[in-house]
Amino acid sequence: MKISSALLAVCSLLILEPVAAAEDYTATVQKVATARVSNAAIPGLVVVTVNGQEQKIQGFGLVTNGAGGTSGKAQPHLPDASTVFEIGSVSKTFTALLLADMQMRGELKLDDAVASLLPAYSIPHYQGRAITLLDLATQTSALPRLPANLMPKRPDNPYADYTESNLRDFLHRYQLTRTPGAKYEYSNLGFGLLSQALSARAGKSYAELVQERIAKPLGMADTGIALTASMQANLATGHDAQGKTVANWDMPTLAGAGALRSSAQDMLRYLQAHMHSANVKVPAGLQLVQQAQRPTGTPGLQIGLAWHVQSVRGQTVVLHNGMTGGYASFIGFTADGQRGVVVLANAAVNVDDIGMAALLPAMPAADTSNVNEKKLSAQQLQEYTGRYQLAPGAILSISAGPDGLLAQLSGQERAAIFPRKKDEFFYKIVEASLQFERDASGKIQSLTLHQNGHASPAHRIGELATEAAKRAEITLPAEQLKQYVGSYTLAPGFKLIISEQSGQLYAQATGQGSNPIYAEAADKFFLKDVDAQLSFQRQANGKISGLVLHQSGRNMPGPRDGD
Template sequence: MKNQFNLVRATLFSSKMVFILLAICLSIKANSQSFTANLDQYLDAHLRQGTFSGTVYITQKGKPVYSKGFGMADYENGIANGPNVKYRIGSVTKSFTAVLVMQLQEQGKLNVQDKVSKYLPDFPNGDKIMLHHLLSSTSGLPDFVNHWQGVNTKPATISDILTLVKDKPLEFEPGTKWKYCSTGFIVLAGIIEKVTAKPYDQVLAKQILKPLKMKSTGMEFSDPVVGLALGYNHDGTDRKLAKPIDMSWCHAAGAVYSTPTDMAKFDAALKGKKLLSEASKNQMYTAVMKDYGYGWVIDSLGGHKRISHSGAINGFKANFLRFPDQDLTITIFSNYESQQVNGPISKDIQAIVFGQKYEVPVVRTIVAMSAAQLARYTGEYQVAPKMSFTISATGKQLYVEAPGQPKFEIFPEGEDKFFVKVAPALVTFEKDEHGNIARMYMHHGGKAMPATRVN
């Protein structure tokens, strides 16, 4: 009797588990259908507004649940964006470099606690800086990206890049502060080449790309790239090709190109032990300062652990977002140099996938205004005693500039009402009793910041 009771209980338990698993599967499928439609609507609005062009690729449990391109990889020749288009991924390259360093540590060729001077004896402050500092952006080295203007259109070597900053003083003592820095990853490239006696791109191919059959991923400066999307800037009224750059300047900090489907292979391999041991991954994914580990950002979204990195390079934006507890990965590659991609758009895509609040952007129409009409809005608008916005005009273009920030263009939607492309924001103006422009309001995130005209 007891055995029969146990058999019945086991049968009921088994049936209950089947029902629960079926319900979960149906829920995931329903949610997938829901966010598919929502993503289509949301991204199509950004495409029509000129703030997104690219591909969004989402996998769950290793299988794609969303894969769609928006706009063109090449607008001149009508080549569409899609999951197999190659994009520059900018600083997502740092995640690849971090994996290479951890692999070499497992092979006994280096240790992250080693000093830079062990491998590069002549490097300034090399006896103070550990590989750990380079990987975690806590080295205190100046960022070479702040010094490459005017020279980054010609080919460069690792030595050329480091020459820009290696003789400059440290910005802080290694390990005492965090400041995002690409220089550390160029130094790591030099160390990787030293311990392997091979060029960085060959080490990348041997240890990651070939084993994972990532045939559409590589270093842009190494070999000619076929099928690479063109990068554009569309922050103004017209789409135009982005400023040229020789990608050798980005090297191990930002020169990798890839496709969304290839990145799914990289993601899948990182979940197992094909690339790294669990101990190495735990070390790499442990935040050192400011949520930054070794070439990865380690934080959370709505209680969901997130391991990610973003990238930005002339004409391109990228965001690689991994949620290990949900076995979910979101890849966002864009061939628009839109400031919204790695900000509001990325944030909203994650909100859509997780069923959180978001807003579909309003597709706004630019109203033609003459240079004389736009000139009426120019001047200084004071928010606080030491903070002002400056409105300036160049022909038929109107710009806003805040202290210490680059100016951005605003577009007339109607009289006294303008919209912004670099962020989901509006600028409105208010007249006094004489019909003169007296105030401006910066509308963003449901709030309005007033500023009074002072001249």
Template sequence: MKTLQRSILTGLLFTTTCLAASAQLPVDSIAAILNKEVQLKRTPGIIVGTIDATGKREIISAGSYSDKKEIQPDGNTIFEIGSITKVFTSLLLADMVQKKQVNLDDPISKYLPASVNVPVIKGKPITLQHLATHSVGWPRMPDNYDPQNLDNPFSDYTVEQLYDYVSRSNFDYAPGTWFSYSNAGYGLLGNILTLIAGKPLETLVKERICTPLGMTNTTYVLTPEQKTKLAGGHTEYGAPAPSWDLPAIAGTGGLRSNMNDMLTFAAANLGLVKTDLYPAMQLAHVPHISKGKDGQVTLGWTLVKADNGDEFLWKDGTTAGYRAMMLLNRTKKTGVVILSNSLNEINDIAYHVLYPAIPVKTYRYTWAMHDLILETAKRKGADAAIEEYKTMKATRSPGLVYDVSQLNYVANDLRQAKKMKDAIKIFELNTQEYPNSSPAWESLGDIYKRNGKKKEAIEAYEKAVAADAKNDHAKWILEKLKAETK
């Protein structure tokens, strides 16, 4: 995993005060926005779907979903939807509650193997509801991942590792105290549901959600035909990004889908599609814990109330090269879905579509420095690139952004190009430029570790922990490295 890459599955939160009454944006205006954003390099390809109170759908797209030829995305183009997967996982839970198979307040220890030592904090056990509302107390990611493939970081993460993380976890406050977004929690929830049902998560989602709703292209594992329709993912600066596989924690972000299916799911959650799942969907929409000014957490969703009384549900998702957003106005029975094959933010476009008074953020391509340094490193080597970087920084070349992620991406691109010596030099430069950055030291430690430099790796990870005592992943890797050297 790219240590400095934006964390998966984060969203741009909006406050209730900015949601004033306004009409939904017309199709022509949406098309103009999408074409402009593609030209500005926000994304190579993007598709927007809207639905009104009558159930009428509109699909508008721009750009291309293929790097090989210009092919505009349509309703059948498949994207990774990241954390929108969570509302499918929570719907499975709600459906099991409706069917009297489980209770929300069931302790998770009831369903996990006896070998898993589930913590009880301040006399309160962790429950299914805590997992589904991000109120356990766990951080965003588990600490114990050390992938073979950095570009598909959780493809080899196992259920046994997840159980180990749960057994070692500890915190100072009782579960249910406050919101703390956790992919580990949702990964565990998906695992528990498979144990309860005795079926793989893929089977559960298809049998209980996709088949009843007629969603034929929402899946964890793509068929050969579906792979031909998968949009190619891209980094923030437009380079191809690999797809992610999350077998052990699939319930947190492993689904792929297309616009046709996503609009069906949106319509069902708005009550515009007749389905036996609607009572479970309504249960999943009930708020359980506050996020302060950012709304309330339901089972998987965030619920926000606008000044005019309208209620909104939203969920977004992010993987290495994709963004997805679903925003529903429960009061007016309208909604918007956006799918993009870029890591760049799209949530502002969704808000603007439903409420044009909320402006689209002006996108500015900020990766010119990265592009210049990377090109020089590939042509002339890292030493020349470093000299060029220092000259540009000293002369304050206009239009260039200097931050820790620019150099980190250059180094990772060199690593992917198998230019390891050059990659290491740029990672080292990053720690020299940003000596107080824990992620910079962690990235350097990781590349040292993968190139057999364990002593140097330990030193780098020690500095990562010194820079941020809460960097649990760096702590875990450091302990592992020290144990291996004994």
């Protein structure tokens, strides 16, 4: 399932894929997918596209790269329509559909208290306000992302030994800190609890409900939790962000949050049902899950039942993504039912860019030939540098590069911005601009991002890398730097990959880009663009055994994988 990281959190406010000349959008998707496989970021993936009446399923790369051995599983070949992948948090949309189906059948109501369906549980409440099924389905339950007593014996299969008894014990002890329904906060725990509630009401397991009400009616023979013989034979091998083969995930208690596996041919049927294709049976409640229910706190982004509803480039798109330890997924469609996409990959590497390339209409390249770029001095450019907060966890950092200003949104690559006139800058790689605002004294105090018809204000929250400026960078021998290279697990499904290139160390969080880290002492490193530090830990024999991420007042330990 998708685990958003504590380091460099990803935000979808700024779409930074390059705009292209108008062309057949399937060719654009093929180009992006081919690039992801060609640069070895992902061993293999399958892309399903629907454009009106046209449907395509395209495979790229291999079902395994063989790194670390395949243990008799899949042998290298092109993934295809029948190749099976873990779909992670896309499973949440199945859970939401079960909820909507049961609502339509009169078996429950969205505003039913969860406690009424699970009398054996002690469900927390806040000042008399109970958690409802709608709260769980819209990620507004006030429950945390994960239960604090999730302490896996096997980090490579983190949910396998988490029991229903563990879940009951956590809920019995947990105290809510705010009113349910008041704030969006992604919660795998919440969706796991929702699947338990639905199962209890139906008197059947979650796996049985998925088969009975979704998979069989839609003809999805290769979709489920337990692997059938056919699914096992067609299962793609999972890989981590470094390309190493990893174990599959099992989620017996929190199944509704991310336990399902499926194939492209099955997910095409699922996608068509949501797009209301004439030749596909539409289960009860499909229209309900797509309806925006509550805000998320991010401009232009709302949530329905599991599905996120986003306004991008004048289009309303409905989407969800997912990630497990060895797989990534994306599903989305335009609200008008004209375009749809499914991306299934056999690596824990974000594939949202491929999905969005299929959903968004092709745009003409930004015409900058007649733009009169205003020349500003280095001193003038320095006025704009700083950190600007677009949304919780979304910081736009403006820094001075060798040829002008660079803008970087949390979790994305840097992009050059160019002055059009005083206090106004534009991007050349996307249709977006930044308007800076000054206070009465003339000092820059905020900016507004203009993109896709939206104006997103961002208050200046400080100078760029204030803490980093206080730290003195030192040079460590290349051989010493190589000691830190490896994978470190900070949370289930969230790793920090440390790599070395030409004497420079880089840190890459799951599903995100890499960022340089700088030594300030032996075993101590810092980031310059984000207020975060890393401390590496050693065993008695001197071998690196783990690290601690220091950020936002938190210390997150992560053991080194394989140790």
